[in-house]
Amino acid sequence: MLRRGFQVAGRLSQHRVLPGVPQVLPRLILTSTFGSSTDSLVSRFCLEKTGLKDYALPNASWCPDMLSLYHELQEKTKTDGWVKLPSFKSNRDHIQGLKLPLGLAVPSDERDWRIFTRCIQVEGQGYEYVIFFHPSKKKSICLFQPGPYLEGAPGFAHGGSLAAMMDETFSKTAYLAGQGLLTVSLSIRFKHLIPVGSLAVLNVDVEKIEDQKVYMSCIAQSRDQQTVYAKCSGKEVLSPSPRLCPATITHRTNGRKNAEDAVPSRDPAS
């Protein structure tokens, strides 16, 4: 979802200019953004000293499997090129961390905005997860531990909570690996239920980047790989199309009043 927030203006292709909203963001800014390399994107994404709470850090709710695999992967960040991605309360915070040009900043809003996968802030009750990304391999590993607020069948994670976790991991990966913008398709085959409180390991690969789309795959399984929870494939649009990034790019206020005026297209082919 980061690249979604990061490219919000690009996605906010309006069919009309919203009232009271300044027209900003010449195409030049977006172009320079898209010119960044993966390494540069990762560096900017992982800026330290943002003053923001990183929710992708161990806490007392993490199960032993989650904790030990986290430390194992942390070791690999020192030697094997893996990068641990920070995870803030909102994509708005990620945008802030990226120090985007002023024109891309999201207007202030009094509401308590949260990225969906950080909607529950009580440790262990909702989503516990951390994503590690490998820039040169263009793959990610997401450690996901669903809490009791993510329940579907009693004692097990709701399929939708796993779908959202996969979408979020695709999003971050697609942005950093290929500057993907938005998820346009997601196809999931569920195999086994994930017990609440246990670890699911999501291995995400960028299969190819073609026709302005990032093609991705994911397999979610137990740490010992003996149980496959689900398999998933997805596509993300890669760069601003005429529909996604029109000559006149407009910003929007996020007030309720205008909510229904703003319906950006995800898929240029739609």
Place this chain on the structure above:
Amino acid sequence: MLRRGFQVAGRLSQHRVLPGVPQVLPRLILTSTFGSSTDSLVSRFCLEKTGLKDYALPNASWCPDMLSLYHELQEKTKTDGWVKLPSFKSNRDHIQGLKLPLGLAVPSDERDWRIFTRCIQVEGQGYEYVIFFHPSKKKSICLFQPGPYLEGAPGFAHGGSLAAMMDETFSKTAYLAGQGLLTVSLSIRFKHLIPVGSLAVLNVDVEKIEDQKVYMSCIAQSRDQQTVYAKCSGKEVLSPSPRLCPATITHRTNGRKNAEDAVPSRDPAS
């Protein structure tokens, strides 16, 4: 997810008997459950006087579109065969409402369990939704209003929140229409972003029931049908297969300790 909760014992097909867990639920009970008609299932699902809070009722956060369409559909419950489904905090509450045989009851647990789509209880911040079901047409309409805790791109609902809403609507519909058990596949094509605070109308149809599966489709769009947010197809397994409902059906405690011992299969073909 209801039919998930309702049929939890059927789904909890274990490869081994869990320690300390009584062996209960002869096949007869499941068979009689599956022998129920849609009308009977709906009647039991919609039992009043449960003493449980129904979250699928209007509150001050609902936007005018959501509110007016809710009232329009409520009118159709009186004249056109539509049924408004209640929505409790947890599928455990739905099981309670269904007055299942004692053996099917979920063991008590001190944790605050919540169905994922009711994980946020502050009005307007998370999921606001209500599902109407039509027993003879075997279709549902879900009114969905994402709040600011469901954000992806700034100002818009996370794709994963819509995926979960679709999965949940599929689940309830599949159970009531065809006694579907578990989602085994979900394929979503995203078209446009849903502005936070606005209404998305999900129209769900049961396409066919074949080969022990319920085949479903969903289109999510604006009330005026001018904007398609996403299209989705999904499959739910229909009845206990030898893998889903073995001769020895076991119950499980939902304690963390045993979480990783219990990995029921969703798909008998997996």
